[in-house]
Amino acid sequence: MTKVYGIFDNDMDGYGNNIIVNLMGVEHRITNVEHPEKVYEALLEMKDELLKHKREHNVFLFINDLALGSNPKVFDILDELKDIKIVINDHHEPSNNLIEYYKKKFPTTSLGLVNPKDKLVSLTDKIEYGVNINVQKGSPKLTSATEIFYNFATTYGLLKIFETSVLDKLKDIVNLIMLFDTFRCMTEDYTSPYFKTDPLTFNKISDLIDKELWIGKLIKFITTKTITNDTDTDMNLVDLAKEAMKIDQIEYKKCYDSMVEIKFDGYTAGLTFYSKRAGILGDYIRNKIKEENKDHIDLIMVANYPSFGIYSVKENINLSEVARKHGGGGHPKAAGFPTKDYKEFVEILSGER
Numbered sequence: 001m002t003k004v005y006g007i008f009d010n011d012m013d014g015y016g017n018n019i020i021v022n023l024m025g026v027e028h029r030i031t032n033v034e035h036p037e038k039v040y041e042a043l044l045e046m047k048d049e050l051l052k053h054k055r056e057h058n059v060f061l062f063i064n065d066l067a068l069g070s071n072p073k074v075f076d077i078l079d080e081l082k083d084i085k086i087v088i089n090d091h092h093e094p095s096n097n098l099i100e101y102y103k104k105k106f107p108t109t110s111l112g113l114v115n116p117k118d119k120l121v122s123l124t125d126k127i128e129y130g131v132n133i134n135v136q137k138g139s140p141k142l143t144s145a146t147e148i149f150y151n152f153a154t155t156y157g158l159l160k161i162f163e164t165s166v167l168d169k170l171k172d173i174v175n176l177i178m179l180f181d182t183f184r185c186m187t188e189d190y191t192s193p194y195f196k197t198d199p200l201t202f203n204k205i206s207d208l209i210d211k212e213l214w215i216g217k218l219i220k221f222i223t224t225k226t227i228t229n230d231t232d233t234d235m236n237l238v239d240l241a242k243e244a245m246k247i248d249q250i251e252y253k254k255c256y257d258s259m260v261e262i263k264f265d266g267y268t269a270g271l272t273f274y275s276k277r278a279g280i281l282g283d284y285i286r287n288k289i290k291e292e293n294k295d296h297i298d299l300i301m302v303a304n305y306p307s308f309g310i311y312s313v314k315e316n317i318n319l320s321e322v323a324r325k326h327g328g329g330g331h332p333k334a335a336g337f338p339t340k341d342y343k344e345f346v347e348i349l350s351g352e353r
Helices: 012-024 036-051 073-080 097-106 145-155 164-181 201-210 210-225 233-257 279-291 321-323 342-349
Strands: 003-009 025-035 058-062 083-088 130-136 260-264 269-273 298-306 307-312 334-338
Touching: 003 012, 003 036, 012 058, 012 145, 012 164, 012 201, 012 210, 036 058, 036 073, 036 233, 058 145, 058 279, 083 145, 083 307, 130 145, 145 164, 164 201, 164 210, 201 210, 233 269, 233 279, 260 298, 269 279, 279 298, 279 307, 298 342, 307 321, 321 334
Parallel strands: 003 025, 003 058, 058 083, 083 130, 269 298
Antiparallel strands: 260 269, 298 307, 307 334
């Protein structure tokens, strides 16, 4: 019997992975974590249970949408789990630590890569015991972890959906997540033909209600025969999300107005504070900087102790490489890194790093 373990990000892209596992119809255990550095704790909690399944053909551990942080203990546990089929599905550039670990362990095996526009192109003919890496190739952030995992699951026959209406609704949710997570929703108009809303509103709902409740609603929506989503409760959620987004715009303006300039790694950074996930905030500030012709600003830093999110202003800076130097990672245009302690956090805030 197939059993799936999953460690996924704790945002809508992570929840998309939860949905896909649920639709596999297999026994599963999933943990969603807030940050790549939390992967170690999640692995530690699962390790003893996983070790009971050594060399079992139909047992899988998926670590999706987390890029794996700099904690070397993660790789120690991966070593202990060498007799488990482990797949890392991601749309972040892999961390230096992960690449080096993989090359050292599997010197004759090429790194599995995904072409964002196609299905799996070069992992292996089968999922091997030990670590299999399945990440986006190249620098543009063209896809989401949900889309990569969806393609992976269908390629390997893990997702067996036979009704066209169910598959179409799942694909629509995969598309909503992808358009939000790549920020394409900021330049492309898209309204879901099934969920009857746009990617920004869809994602905002995930911030407003309990994770399990939201995932359960989406699974019910996908698997029921009704085509449209027209219940009073769910329409109220859409309205609530739209009102919350108006409040977000007020908060974004406050963040921009309070932004200060510092020097960071040789760049001029616009620094601000925000207590929530900052992806859309980064896009908002980038647009304001361009509108006001602040051409000397290279990047945006959003502080939320104990970590920083960084977002590009200038196209020639690969923020994934910048973040890696500080123990983090991410995408070329959006990345992040943790700080070891509050002293280091303050040093970065003051431009002393």
